[in-house]
Amino acid sequence: MRASLVSLKSVRISVPQAVIKPYEIPALSSISHNELPNNGFGNKNYFIQKTQYKHWPVYLKVQNTKLTTEIKRIKGDVSQFKKDLLALNPTLQITVNNTAGYVNIKGNVVDEIKEYFDKELSNI
Numbered sequence: 001m002r003a004s005l006v007s008l009k010s011v012r013i014s015v016p017q018a019v020i021k022p023y024e025i026p027a028l029s030s031i032s033h034n035e036l037p038n039n040g041f042g043n044k045n046y047f048i049q050k051t052q053y054k055h056w057p058v059y060l061k062v063q064n065t066k067l068t069t070e071i072k073r074i075k076g077d078v079s080q081f082k083k084d085l086l087a088l089n090p091t092l093q094i095t096v097n098n099t100a101g102y103v104n105i106k107g108n109v110v111d112e113i114k115e116y117f118d119k120e121l122s123n124i
Contacts, residue, residue, distance in 0.1 A: 044084070046076035048121060056117045060110050069105040069113060078103065088116055 048071070051057055057072040074081055078098050085092055085103070093106040105113070 044080070046074055046078065046081045048081075048117065049073045049075070056114050058110050058113045058117070060108055061104070067106075067108045069107065069109050071103045071105070071113065072101070074101045074103065084120075085113075085116075 048057065051073075059070045059072070061068045061070045078096050078101060082094050082096050082103060085094060085105070089109075089112070092109065095104040095106075097103070
């Protein structure tokens with residue numbers, strides 16, 4: 001007997017399906033602290049974005065006779081940024097706004113801060 005198209009359509013060959021193993025979450029004890037994301041806590045875990053003209057966002061703010069230096073665009077750990085600035089110059093009087101991401105420093109220290117940024121933050 002000769003095979004026809006009708007008889008071949010009725011024959012179905014089962015193809016084995018590939019077995020997909022479900023994802024297994026690794027045990028917490030098998031993960032070291034170095035493998036965790038955002039592992040830089042306390043280790044310059046902040047970022048200061050430059051302006052569109054490639055300048056540091058450090059500004060001199062004048063209010064009547066009061067001079068303050070304002071650093072804007074701080075993303076990340078602002079309190080660690082304050083500690084790093086105090087390590088640079090312990091005599092600075094720094095006020096931090098964590099929610100807005102800026103720091104105010106009493107006095108005119110714009111040039112000193114920009115030099116520090118060029119030296120320390122340019123290579124991050």
